[in-house]
Amino acid sequence: MKEFYYDKLLNIRTGKGQRDNEGSLHYHPYEPTPYGALEELFKQYEVHSSDRIVDFGCGKGRVNFFIHYFHGASIVGVEMNERFYQEAIENLRSYQRNTKKAAGLEFCCCLAEDYPIKTEDNVFYFFNPFTIQIFMKIIGNILKSAEKRRRKIELVLYYGSEDYMFFLENQTPFELMEEILLPGLSERDPFERFLIYRLAE
Template identity: 35%
Template sequence: MTEEQWDKKLKIHTTGRLDSHADQYRYPYEPTPYVVLERLAESGYLKKENILIDYGCGKGRVGLFLHHTIGCETIGLEYDASIFQQAEENKSSAARSRGVTFYHADAAEFPVLKADCFYFFNPFSVEILKSVMGRIMESYYENPRKLRLFFYYPNDAYLVYLMTMYALHFVEEIDCRDLFPGKDDRERILIFELN
């Protein structure tokens, strides 16, 4: 299905890029392509019993799609108030949204709660990522459990930082290069675990 067909099926509006409040620390809204989300959903790494936090959820595509296709609970965090409002509107109109929650929040300050999966599509700078990873590590030590982190289209700064985290273990990559022209090496989802 095309981007527009998926949006129509889910009864949401998530296409288009928004740069309204982007700066050197928080990056523009650009939705993860549905073909990438389909590949993630088919990978078997997410199950109905998982709880996923989508950092920089934008208009809510990732959470609404994964809840619709897998049935997992999803939590979306969005810093930009106007984009967060669009996520809330999408939740209200969505075909299925009972297990989806959005928060207008600063990712660096948000408690991880009971989540066990985390999704990142380069939503913010590595400086903010370090704070977020600190929160994830705190949650892990307070309540030890298997935690799985998904990094789509990772930038170099993220990769350098992630490879220095001793407790984080690289599991696999979901190759998405064949989904787009040009064979861009960043078209992949890197999967890490804490356990």
């Protein structure tokens, strides 16, 4: 019900279609973050209008439109799949027609590891979109950007794998700041949660 409600409110189409399950060796199949999970995340995690968020593996842009509409932050969606990227662009047009605003919303069609981290990017969202090898490259890119400009940098992991967690906690300066459990879901599946990591000062 929430999937239909929010897509209609935002004038977008982000549900999973019948042909949306393709993946590759290192990139996992498309799966949009449930709107109910996003509701729970933002009850406990604060986004500021000054933040610039990057959603790696954004698919059709659900997280992007939700954050932009309800929290006013700038956000860029990075998607390697040309078809999903085009659907995100069509959603952007529909969203703009509905809300009359789209400033601060961008989509980039490229491999996640090829996205050039900008010095204003400071929050990075991952819904387990690829293997640890790709994740490690992206974290390396983020850390190089932090060397150019020190700033608050946070990672938001939904359904984060043990490989992601082990790497962050043992081989990077990121520290686990918060675990956000989802009522009724986290009890059945321990990975059904959000993990917030922050780059140590």
